[in-house]
Amino acid sequence: MNILTFYISKGGSGKTTCSLNMGHALGELGQRTLLVDLDPQGSLSKLMLKESDTIKYMTLFDVHARGLAIEDILFDDEKHNVSLLPSNERNARLINLISEQDKLFLLKDMLEPLAEEFDWIILDSVPSINELSKVVLSCADHVVVPFMPKKLVYDQLGSTIRTIRQVKKFYNASLELTGIMPVAIDAGLKGDREYAEAMRTLAESEGLDILPSVRRAAFIEKAADNGKSVLQYKSKEGIELALPFRELARLMTEGGNTG
Numbered sequence: 286m287n288i289l290t291f292y293i294s295k296g297g298s299g300k301t302t303c304s305l306n307m308g309h310a311l312g313e314l315g316q317r318t319l320l321v322d323l324d325p326q327g328s329l330s331k332l333m334l335k336e337s338d339t340i341k342y343m344t345l346f347d348v349h350a351r352g353l354a355i356e357d358i359l360f361d362d363e364k365h366n367v368s369l370l371p372s373n374e375r376n377a378r379l380i381n382l383i384s385e386q387d388k389l390f391l392l393k394d395m396l397e398p399l400a401e402e403f404d405w406i407i408l409d410s411v412p413s414i415n416e417l418s419k420v421v422l423s424c425a426d427h428v429v430v431p432f433m434p435k436k437l438v439y440d441q442l443g444s445t446i447r448t449i450r451q452v453k454k455f456y457n458a459s460l461e462l463t464g465i466m467p468v469a470i471d472a473g474l475k476g477d478r479e480y481a482e483a484m485r486t487l488a489e490s491e492g493l494d495i496l497p498s499v500r501r502a503a504f505i506e507k508a509a510d511n512g513k514s515v516l517q518y519k520s521k522e523g524i525e526l527a528l529p530f531r532e533l534a535r536l537m538t539e540g541g542n543t544g
């Protein structure tokens with residue numbers, strides 16, 4: 286079992302979108318993939334379950350507080366090899382709990398019963414709810430930093446990389462920083478090109494790989510709103526937008542480093 290997370294300490298920067306599409310890209314390669322929603326707003330759950338409210342679904346909090354079996358609360362999309370562990374407001378309580386120092390590995394322990402059942406687990410988190418990011422990074426084997434060409438995202442890039450390296454040093458030596466994945470870049474816009482260039486310079490000075498890039502497209506958002514990944518579309522645009530996710534999934538399943 287491999288645990289992957291998309292992490293940057295800024296909200297609204299493509300983490301959930303990347304998680305959904307990577308889930309399908311890994312599933313397509315025959316990898317049994319579980320998406321774990323850790324966001325108390327349940328964004329990924331709302332998209333995948335096509336619901337505006339996910340309060341009726343069981344979450345990791347219920348596994349912890351009520352002793353439910355984790356394998357009983359999953360939603361399986363067998364056709365696509367993708368399962369979902371939903372989230373809702375109740376999960377905020379679990380997140381507060383696991384964010385305490387001595388609970389750092391509780392999340393990992395909770396996921397352990399699924400080790401045989403899944404090849405990949407993707408953790409879709411939120412930045413800075415207490416120490417959640419640290420917990421998630423302590424649990425992960427691979428972390429990909431999504432990069433949207435925005436000032437507030439660029440400003441967080443350096444501290445994001447520092448946090449990842451600190452967690453690796455102090456808590457999780459096996460954490461691999463796979464690289465930076467440019468998302469929602471419009472090459473026709475000067476501003477986007479400038480941020481992409483600044484990111485490239487930073488990646489180079491930090492010795493980080495730049496992963497396949499996703500261009501900005503309303504199509505991705507519309508697909509997600511319909512509970513779908515872009516991989517499920519056979520249109521020219523769908524195939525083109527799925528390419529970076531398929532490529533990244535291939536790189537990651539071939540194992541080792543992408544560089």
Ligand SMILES: Nc1ncnc2c1ncn2[C@@H]1O[C@H](COP(=O)(O)OP(=O)(O)O)[C@@H](O)[C@H]1O
Pocket residue numbers: 295296297298299300301302303328468469470499500501502503505506509
């Ligand atoms: N490649 C893209 N092109 C256009 N919009 C995108 C792209 N990737 C993500 N978005 C949109 O950006 C917004 C934030 O993305 P999201 O994945 O929800 O971020 P996060 O999980 O980091 O908060 C969403 O509305 C999403 O649909």
Ligand SMILES: [Mg+2]
Pocket residue numbers: 297300301302324328410
């Ligand atoms: Mg999100």
